[in-house]
Amino acid sequence: MTYPDMQSKSAQLYERAKQVLPWGSTRQAAFFKPYPIYAAFGNGSRVTDVDGVERIDYVCNYSALMHGHCHPKIVEALRKQAGELLSIALPTEAEVRLAEMVCERMPGIERIRFCNSGTEGVMFTIKAARAYTNRPMIAKVEGAYHGSDDTASISTYPMPDSWGDPDAPDSVPPAGTTQHCAEDVTVIPMNDAEAARRIISEHRDQLAAVLVDPMVKNLGYEQATPEFIGAIREETAKHGILLIFDEVYSFRLGYNGAQGVLGVNPDLTAMGKIIGGGLPVGAVGGSAAIMDELFDQRNKPRLEHSGTFNANPMTMAAGAAAMELLTRDEFDRVAALGDRARSGLADAIKASGAKATVRGTTSVIALFHTSADQEMHTYRDIMTVLAQDPAMMERSYRFFVHMLNNGVLMTPYGFMLLSTAMNESDIDVMLEAAHSGLRALKESAAA
Ligand SMILES: Cc1ncc(COP(=O)(O)O)c(C=O)c1O
Numbered sequence: 001m002t003y004p005d006m007q008s009k010s011a012q013l014y015e016r017a018k019q020v021l022p023w024g025s026t027r028q029a030a031f032f033k034p035y036p037i038y039a040a041f042g043n044g045s046r047v048t049d050v051d052g053v054e055r056i057d058y059v060c061n062y063s064a065l066m067h068g069h070c071h072p073k074i075v076e077a078l079r080k081q082a083g084e085l086l087s088i089a090l091p092t093e094a095e096v097r098l099a100e101m102v103c104e105r106m107p108g109i110e111r112i113r114f115c116n117s118g119t120e121g122v123m124f125t126i127k128a129a130r131a132y133t134n135r136p137m138i139a140k141v142e143g144a145y146h147g148s149d150d151t152a153s154i155s156t157y158p159m160p161d162s163w164g165d166p167d168a169p170d171s172v173p174p175a176g177t178t179q180h181c182a183e184d185v186t187v188i189p190m191n192d193a194e195a196a197r198r199i200i201s202e203h204r205d206q207l208a209a210v211l212v213d214p215m216v217k218n219l220g221y222e223q224a225t226p227e228f229i230g231a232i233r234e235e236t237a238k239h240g241i242l243l244i245f246d247e248v249y250s251f252r253l254g255y256n257g258a259q260g261v262l263g264v265n266p267d268l269t270a271m272g273k274i275i276g277g278g279l280p281v282g283a284v285g286g287s288a289a290i291m292d293e294l295f296d297q298r299n300k301p302r303l304e305h306s307g308t309f310n311a312n313p314m315t316m317a318a319g320a321a322a323m324e325l326l327t328r329d330e331f332d333r334v335a336a337l338g339d340r341a342r343s344g345l346a347d348a349i350k351a352s353g354a355k356a357t358v359r360g361t362t363s364v365i366a367l368f369h370t371s372a373d374q375e376m377h378t379y380r381d382i383m384t385v386l387a388q389d390p391a392m393m394e395r396s397y398r399f400f401v402h403m404l405n406n407g408v409l410m411t412p413y414g415f416m417l418l419s420t421a422m423n424e425s426d427i428d429v430m431l432e433a434a435h436s437g438l439r440a441l442k443e444s445a446a447a
Pocket of ligand 1: 116120122145217246247248250272273281
């Protein structure tokens, strides 16, 4: 079956779904035109849709499925847990086990508390920083996505008519967030160490924390440079401001997360995705000093943090099983598959002569349909390239559809993620599809 096919079960399901779900599904990231593909089941690296079409899943639920679909060890842990407790208003040993594993790996996490999404994890790190420092403001990077919390979503997708000076960007609230909220946020350009120092120093008495994602997906997996992080760490420490790492995504970078790679300990860390083993999860972690002061119930608690499903035993069991499977060797193996994929894609771009460039590291890949000599390191760089070449998104979409029709599910915007369920032949299937897809793009550009 070739996508799109208006007779397909997915197309029919979409018509039905639109009667009750705006756009036919709850998840914005799951939608593409003319209709989204509805999933039926997954197994290892593969996912099968309701029409029975199997594809290699290079989305991995936007990083959460580090072990692909239905890993037998995770399913076994869930089966056992489902027979014992689904949810409960008491702590469980599974919660203690997962907490021990995360604390053992993440240098900046000595204590952790769980919640149910990365959005919540980020939100609680922000609240924790405000409560700990008694200050209102947060600094964040322009164009960095941190989930849907009001504060964290400021200036995630600002437009040129309101984004202000490139060296001192304006705080732009998205629809549904108030200007009042934006006033408590100051915005830093990605990887501009000098601007970071200046902006932090200007707001030093008001800033509770600087929130940084060490690897920003929206910016083509742009990694924070050691100079940028070093400047922020130094400035925050000087002024009693906390440094928050959002490792919801960047935990993928290695056994000890991005903080292990960078050799920098944040004061607080937001976690999510992988640590839930495929089930909903989030967490706020940090140093014992900060976390105990804020959350120790024997003290007068300074920060309210409750939730009916926080640390629910199903997520904790799946998360613990997933973390056990995620050894240093597995990180290395997946990173080697990533190298094979990135160098194969670079070869395919060269062989086809298509206008495209490949980026990423370890288990993440971004394929942008623009030439390699374009500056694409900040949000404004990307917006400038898009303004100069509006057909870029169209090329990206056509490539995505070609991949769908050749056994590969990736994101419409060119992102691919790897899982431990993949092997070299999964990479080679993707590369073969990419070769023909890039050739087709080049041919249609020449026509
Ligand atoms: C860096 C980052 N932070 C936070 C979030 C929000 O996590 P969730 O979707 O679990 O709310 C995401 C989600 O993609 C993310 O990539």
